[in-house]
Amino acid sequence: MIGYIRLELLRVVRDLTFVLFGIAMPVVMYLIFTNLGLAPGDEREVALYLMVSMAAYGGMGAAFNNGTGLGEDKALGWLRQLRLTPLRPVTVIAGKTVTGMAVVVPAIVAILLAGTLINGVSLSPGRWAAVICLLWAGTVPFTLFGLGNGYRLTGQAAGIANFAAGMALAVVGGLWLPTDRFPGWLKAISDWTPARAYADLARDVAFGQAPTARAALILLGWLAVFGLYAMYGYRRAGERS
């Protein structure tokens, strides 16, 4: 398992364009939203709120991106090669999930740095630590969703599915626009999305509130669903060859 993680991380580190691309867009969006006065309300609160939202968006996007790379792996016969080693499927998925947890870090950190250095967001060290941990650990369900798409679909379709899923979850989950302006039915959907639960956990902590058990349970529920999905996708990917 360590060997597999090492190998996958080597591949990521040697492909920095992939990492940088995932960072640039959320950072630019964050700076536009906060500095062009598009969002109403207290400037510092907006800077903090949007920092966490955009860090969630960036982390989620990087998590999905991690799965898109599987399209290449599949085309290269790498997945089949892995199935011919003694590695168990759950080990492969766990290894790839750990890789996903590494690739989300730059995306999240870039937004947090932009928030502090450019927009002057300040939090107590304990609150920083909690926000970072929640933003980081909360990407795991999305990583698994992205892996499931990557295993199950062909390269191009996986890329489109991951991009679309990331966008849809970002919008419906209220990462771009606050959900209190949503119509009732959309808000009802939003409340159950993993993106909303993920961002709410970190935002609550950032604003000094305790995170809700409801959000945690919703995110854990999706973790289980997407975990099974990734497993299903991997098994299916192996059967066709």
Place this chain on the structure above:
Amino acid sequence: MSVNAVTLTELTKSFGTVRAVDGLTLDIPQGQTLALLGPNGAGKSTAIGMLLGLSAPDSGTAEVFGGGPQAAVRAGRVGAMTQEGGLIPRVTVRELVGFVAGCYPAPLPVDQVLATARLTGLAGRRADRLSGGQAQRVRFAMALVGDPGLLVLDEPTAALDVEARREFWEGMHHFAARGTTILFSTHYLDEADDHADRIVMISGGRVVADGTAKEIKRVTALTTVSLTVSGETAWLARLPGVSAVEIRGGRARLRSTDSDATVTALAEARAIRDLEVSPADLEDAFVALTAAPLPPTPETSAAR
């Protein structure tokens, strides 16, 4: 009494209406080097996929060392080289082979395997920047680095030039001396002849011949004599040496075990028109072995 390395029993697999593997039964004792010989589409890769646990048979069973293929793979008793792929970018040859070694319980030393596969000079090269022959040797190294009891090589020399093929088999003999069971598929008769203890020919997903290279070659010593014919043709089958006659669009194709006698008889009958004599190819061998034209029509085999 040791169990067979591989036991395939009545293995069947269809893709849509095409029955790729059709009741394949095969035992491979431990220590044997077996060539699975057949033309493209004979079902070699499909059979290998099932024996490696990559795909499930529609019916029948595949056993490796007396258990399920996946269990054998998980236990590190199987090393496999697929036809293509398996090489990822941004990783060196040594990193890739070292990673595979780390997956197995008792791997061979990576340096030794790189040397065996003649890759020592390429260890630091990115795995996606190799020639076809070099890439094939990396796949070979990945298959054997775990020191498996069963080594499965699916068309290991397909798409290689003569020199690369020779180099590949050199590395392979080095390893075969260890007593490992080796199964390789090929559509080159000479390759099966040179490198296997036993040759199993498959066609239409079934075993059509099973024996030593010598036994198989005797069958493939058939020659095709073809000529343009008109009118009554039944007499052709009675010519010396002729074992089968096929008439197609005014051409007769005679399969002959003694082409000299056949041609002489044709000359005596003053029947020589546009005569062609061609040595046996694999397809002729199959026709001779199966006494039926290739390939079996998929429509007649019941789709699942």
